[in-house]
Amino acid sequence: MEVFIERCAGLDVHSETIVACVITGNHEEELVKVTESFPTLTKDLFRLLKWLEDYEVTHIAMESTGIYWKPVFNVLEGFFDITLANAQRIKNVPGRKTDVSDAEWIAKLLRHGLIERSFVPPVEIRELRDLTRLRKKWIGHLTSEKNRIQKVLESSNVKLSTVISDVFGVSGKKLLEKLVEQGYVDPNDVESCIHRSMSAKKQLITDSLFGTINEHQRFLIKQSWVHIQQLEELISEIEKRIDGLLENYKEELTILLTIPGIKKDSAANIIAEIGVDMTQFPTSQHLASWAGVSPGNHESAGKRRSSRTTKGNPHIKSTMCEVAWAVSRCRNRWLAAKYWPLASRRGKKKALVAISHRMLRIIYSMLINKECYKEPQLS
Structure with a gap:
């Protein structure tokens, strides 16, 4: 050879x-x-x-x-x-x-040149990748602690979640703090804690807070509450550091934000996982395959067998599926119009992977040409 x-x-x-x-x-x-x-x-x-x-x-x-x-x-x-x-x-x-x-x-x-090189991003992208993945972990822990508090509240028959849409919003947090401190919440405390838009539900909120909470349950809630506050501080510090690293990729960040369904956190995850130098991938199909959103290729004796997606980068795949779900809810969007017919024929999960594949190839083209997203005309 x-x-x-x-x-x-x-x-x-x-x-x-x-x-x-x-x-x-x-x-x-x-x-x-x-x-x-x-x-x-x-x-x-x-x-x-x-x-x-x-x-x-x-x-x-x-x-x-x-x-x-x-x-x-x-x-x-x-x-x-x-x-x-x-x-x-x-x-x-x-x-x-x-x-x-x-x-x-x-x-x-x-x-003999028989090894295919794996993608290893530069140091700055690797640091950004570590931070975005850690942020995702902390957010997962934060959600777990919130669910744990909600479970204890339901066990003590505190029905706050049936009255307030977000128990951990501004008003909900104030009410929970009072509940942890005292074990109960007075009607006067309810009025001082809730937002003006909730004043019509003051009596209902007061009734929902009347439960059978005891000292043991207060202790459990307090432990989770302290952990939530610590996690929120850690996430805030991580986001500041992520913002500092993203200063070097303002152009790419601006380009990604023009795509419907992509917000700042999603754009940061995409940059952290695939980088900004698209020459690392020969084509957009290679990028989609590396991310694990391309159909599998299994053919034998002229028969095409399973087209199940291959294993790829799970972090970019989950981010793209979240973005695809967000864009599917956008009205009068070309990508949303592509999603719903697919979902009706093949199911929502397969449709999400298909839209993720399409969006990732669009992102490849946008980053390599330094062009913003242009919405195709709906046919």
């Missing part, structure tokens, strides 16, 4: 050890293979860097195994051309599974 890289290395990365195999030479007759193992401590990673430089290695390949590749990538980034490979696509021949043979196999595949 044709040799594309004369000086390359394959790394088999584990939590405690790294097996590195260097292959040099252009022809099989002058081929040189050197293999060595290194611990994963930071000083040993720099020793690995020096060892690779001594052999004048130019290209490196390694599997994207868990999170173990990240410290290795951080140390070697900037010194070599690093290819991060999907472990499923570079499996060794069955029956020859050792760390040394795996490292040599990765080096051989890289040498």
Whole structure:
């Protein structure tokens, strides 16, 4: 086979050890293979860097195994051309599974140009990605704590949620604070806590707060309430940091906000997951496949079998499905007009994935051409 890289290395990365195999030479007759193992401590990673430089290695390949590749990538980034490979696509021949043979196999595949490079965004995008994913986690915890409080309130027959649409809104929070402090809420306290628009429901709100809440239930609510306040502070700090990182991507953020259904948080998630340099993906179809919103391709003996979507990036997929659901509720929108016929034929879940696929390809075109969204005419 044709040799594309004369000086390359394959790394088999584990939590405690790294097996590195260097292959040099252009022809099989002058081929040189050197293999060595290194611990994963930071000083040993720099020793690995020096060892690779001594052999004048130019290209490196390694599997994207868990999170173990990240410290290795951080140390070697900037010194070599690093290819991060999907472990499923570079499996060794069955029956020859050792760390040394795996490292040599990765080096051989890289040498002949047989490894497809995985998308690794630049440092700024990786930092933004960490923040947006952490924000999503904290919001999930925040929702769990709110549901936990609601469960305790229902257990004590406090029916506030049947009267107020948002128990954790401005008025609802004031009433809950009084309830946690005193164990009950006076009619006068209700009047001072609720918004003017709720004054007509004052008596109904007062009656809904009369329950069988005891000291144990007050303690449970207070614990969740303190946790909610802490989570809201953490989320606020994260959002400030996200806003600071988004200052470098104002143009792309403005472009994404022109798409119906996309707000600032969704736009930040999209930038964090796919980046702003669309040249990383050869076509919009590649981006959609990487995100896991493309139909599967399974054909055998001329028969097309399952078209189930392949596994992709779950974070961008969930964001795009949320955006697709939001745009489906928009009136007089082209994307919404595409959604409802699909939903009636194939079901809402499949329709959401289909609209996500279409929107992601639109985003690819917009970012690569630096153009805002233009609403197509409804036919």
